[in-house]
Amino acid sequence: MSFLVIATWEFALPGLKEAAQHLADNGSCLDAVEHVVKTVELNPDVESVGLGGFPNKEGVVELDAAIMRGKDLGFGAVVGVRQFIHPISIARKVMSDTPYCMLVGTGAEDFAQQHGFQKGELLTDQRRQEWLERKQRKSLADTGHDTIGVIALDLDGSMACGTSSSGLKMKHPGRVGDSPIIGAGLYADDDVGAAVATGVGEDIMRCCLCFYAVELMQQGKTPQQAAEATVTKAHTRLARTQKKIGNIALVCADNKGACGAAANHEGFGFCVASSDMQPRFMTVEPISSSE
Ligand code: ASP
Numbered sequence: 001m002s003f004l005v006i007a008t009w010e011f012a013l014p015g016l017k018e019a020a021q022h023l024a025d026n027g028s029c030l031d032a033v034e035h036v037v038k039t040v041e042l043n044p045d046v047e048s049v050g051l052g053g054f055p056n057k058e059g060v061v062e063l064d065a066a067i068m069r070g071k072d073l074g075f076g077a078v079v080g081v082r083q084f085i086h087p088i089s090i091a092r093k094v095m096s097d098t099p100y101c102m103l104v105g106t107g108a109e110d111f112a113q114q115h116g117f118q119k120g121e122l123l124t125d126q127r128r129q130e131w132l133e134r135k136q137r138k139s140l141a142d143t144g145h146d147t148i149g150v151i152a153l154d155l156d157g158s159m160a161c162g163t164s165s166s167g168l169k170m171k172h173p174g175r176v177g178d179s180p181i182i183g184a185g186l187y188a189d190d191d192v193g194a195a196v197a198t199g200v201g202e203d204i205m206r207c208c209l210c211f212y213a214v215e216l217m218q219q220g221k222t223p224q225q226a227a228e229a230t231v232t233k234a235h236t237r238l239a240r241t242q243k244k245i246g247n248i249a250l251v252c253a254d255n256k257g258a259c260g261a262a263a264n265h266e267g268f269g270f271c272v273a274s275s276d277m278q279p280r281f282m283t284v285e286p287i288s289s290s291e
Contacts, residue, residue, distance in 0.1 A: 002155070002274060003024060003154055004253055008148060009146050012036055016271045018035060018036075034162065038089065040164065047130075051120070052126070055170075060082060060173065065078055065088045066186055068095075069158075070160060071159075084119055085120045085122070093115055094108075147177075161186045193252060196250070206238065210250070213227060223259050224261075226260060227252050227261050231250055231262040239289075249268040251270050270284070
């Protein structure tokens with residue numbers, strides 16, 4: 001049995017290196033996923049996740065996060081959470097300690113408070129300044145994005161995945177993207193594999209991107225084939241009825257440790273490490289139907 005950890009974007013690399021060591025030492029896939037996400041949530045330089053995330057149009061940072069356990073399809077998510085440093089850990093608590101899958105807004109915050117999760121100001125001075133400049137320019141919600149999404153396979157053959165995001169810049173308060181939506185922003189099933197997405201949440205959730213990628217792997221496609229076919233199908237379908245299609249990117253992995261990635265835009269990359277591969281960052285060429 002081999003381990004694998006794969007995550008969206010280059011900012012995942014420091015946490016991914018530590019998670020790879022943890023998995024090599026027989027650590028659990030859930031701990032590996034949570035660890036990578038937490039390192040990104042704590043990094044104030046990442047403008048799309050956790051501390052230092054870009055605020056909504058009212059100047060408030062609102063976070064979405066989710067985690068999924070492939071063994072039993074356990075799922076936990078929190079949506080529109082303010083002032084908590086690690087929404088991924090709150091989502092994990094929802095999964096492990098409640099009969100629910102998702103808590104939203106003040107209900108999620110009360111739950112986090114009751115369970116002693118760390119509170120803090122998420123809006124940094126730099127992001128407040130950028131928000132003020134955008135507000136003065138009347139710059140509306142845009143496609144700036146970069147969700148952290150992580151998949152891990154441990155030496156026991158179990159899989160987990162997780163996501164965390166501050167969503168689109170200048171979003172309407174209460175706007176929710178794909179990141180905490182099961183089947184859209186993430187999905188994991190030990191019988192097959194897992195997938196996580198990043199990009200414009202509205203387009204990703206319209207296509208149930210991650211559930212579809214896992215379904216294709218179940219039907220026999222390799223993770224790379226599944227990633228390309230999923231992004232191609234979503235892009236092609238949206239192009240029939242929409243003038244503008246958002247950025248869509250996906251990484252996936254199967255329960256044997258093979259992985260794949262695809263995007264409909266330039267500039268996407270992911271980090272990966274496994275029993276056979278030292279941690280590294282790799283870039284992805286856009287699918288041809290997006291040209
Ligand atoms: N998918 C996220 C959202 O729409 C954005 C991102 O990938 O950063 O909220």
